Amino acid sequence: MTLAVASGKGGTGKTTVAVALALSLAGTRSVQLLDCDVEEPNTHLFLRQHRRTVRTINTLVPRVDPEVCTGCGQCASHCAFNALAVTGGKLMIFPELCHSCGRCLRHCPVSALTETPVPIGTLTQAEDGPLCYSWGTLDLGQPMAPPLIREVRKEASVEELTVIDSPPGTSCSMIAAVRGSDYVFLVTEPTPFGLNDLGLALETVKGLGIPHGVILNRSGRADALVEEYCARAGVGILMKIPESRRVAEALARGKTLLDPMPEIAHRFVELMESL
Template sequence: MKIAIASGKGGTGKTTLATNFADSLAHSGMDIRLLDCDTEEPNVHLFFDIAETERRAVTMPIPKLLPDKCTGCGICGNVCRFSAIVNIGKMTIIHPGMCHGCTACWELCPENALEPSEKPLGELISGKADGISITYGKLHIGEMSGNRIIQAVKAKADANKLNIIDAPPGTSCPVVETLSEMDFVLLAAEPTPFGLANLRSIVELAERLSVPMGIVINRSTPEEDGIVESFAESRRISILGKIPLDRKIAELYSAGEIFSRRMPEYRAFFVELLSKIERAVSR
C-alpha cells in the first residue's frame, strides 16, 4: 500500500505525521518504506540516523544543437510548448532552464540536428535507519521542477511493503505528481481559518485525482476543532485522529526528535491509524 501524507500548506504537521507513523509501525514489526517527495525542502531524514546505501544524480534529457545539420526549418520551436526553443530566422536558440525534457524536438527534427544531452537536476539518496528504508531527493538550487526527482523517489516504493510518502506542501505540480497512483491520502489539518482554506484546496485536488482520503487534526484543541470537523462532515471525509496542541510535542519536534519515542503512548495511536486507513481503502 502507498499512503501519501499531504497538506494544503507547509507547517501543518505533514512530516510530524510521516516520521511518527513510520517509526511507530516499524517498532510494531512492520517493514516500512518512508519516501520524502518534498524535493525543495526534504527533512524526513533529519529525524533519523541514516546509514546511506545509495546516492546518485538525477538528470533530465535536454536538446543539444548540431549547427552543421540545422536548416532553420523551425519545427523544433513550433513543437516546444514550453518555449525552450526559439527560432529567429534560420537561427535556433535553446533555453535549457525552460526545457521539460519531453523529447519532441529531437524526435521530430527532420535533419537530426538535435541530440539529447543530460542535465543534472538533483540527487536521490537512500539508506536505512531503525529498520526503515528511507529515500529522499534534493532539487538543485535554481531548477524549476522537481518532478523527475519525485518520480525517482516514488520508484523506490515496494508493492509488497507499506510505503509512507511525505508529499510537498500545497497543490502545485509536484504535489500532483506525488499523489498520482496513491492508494490513500492522509491530510494533515490545523484547526484555524487559514488552515481550513488550505485544507479545502488539497481536498479538491485529491477529489480530482480520485484518491480516497482521511484527515488527522494536528495541534488539536476542543475549542477550535469544530472548524475542521464541520468541513469534513460536509465533504463526507472521515477524521481519523487528532494530535493535541502539546508543548512537549513541539519541543521534541524542534529538537529533531520523533515524539512518539519519548511519548510511547502515541505508538498505539499510529498503529490504530493504519487500521482505520486499511478499512477505508477496503470499502
C-alpha cells in the same frame, strides 16, 4: 500499498506525521519512506542516516549539433514550452524551460538534435533501523520539481508498505507525489488558514479519486470548526494530535513525535489496521 501524507497548507505537520507513521509501522512490517517534498526535504533531519548513498538525477534535454542544424526552426515551432528558439539562423536551447517531452527530436528534418542528461537534483537513500527511506533534493535555481518527484516515487517497491511525504499546496508537484497512492492522510490544524487549505486539498484528492481521511494536528479549543467542516464534507477525522509546547520543542530539536508521545506508535498501527 502506498500511503501519502499531504496538506494544502505548509507547516501543518506532514513530515512529523509521515516520519512517525513510518517508524511506528516499521516495528511490525517492512516499510519505506519517500520524501517527495524535493524543494525542501526534511524527513532525514529526524532520522539516523545509516548506509547513506547519493545519486544524481537527470532529465533529458535536447542538444544540437551545429554542424548539422540548418536553423529551419521546426523544433522551436513545435515546442509547447518555448524551450527552443532560432535567432539569426542559430538554434538556442533553454534547458530550464524544457519538459523533456522529446517532441523537438521528432520534428528535426535533419536529425541535428540528440537528448542529453542534465542534472536537476539528487536522490539519497539511507536507513534508520528497519526503516529504509529516500529523499529527493532539487538543485537550487532549478524550477521544475515534478521530474525529480517522479524519480523518488519510482523507489517504491510493490511488496513493501510505502509512506510518502508530499510537498505542500495543490499544484503539479503535490499531484506528482500523491498520484497513484492508495490512501491520503490530509494533515491540518484548527486555524482559519488550516481550514481554508484543507478545503483545497480535499478538492484535490477527491479529483484524483483517492480514498482519504484527516489527521488533526495541534488539536485544541478550536477543533469544533474543523469537525463541523469535515462532517459537512463527509470526511472522517482519523486522529488528533494535541497542541503541546513540549511536543513543539522536541520536534524543533529534531526528535520525532514518538519521543514525547511514545504511545502514538500504537495508535498509528491501529489506524493502519482500520484502513
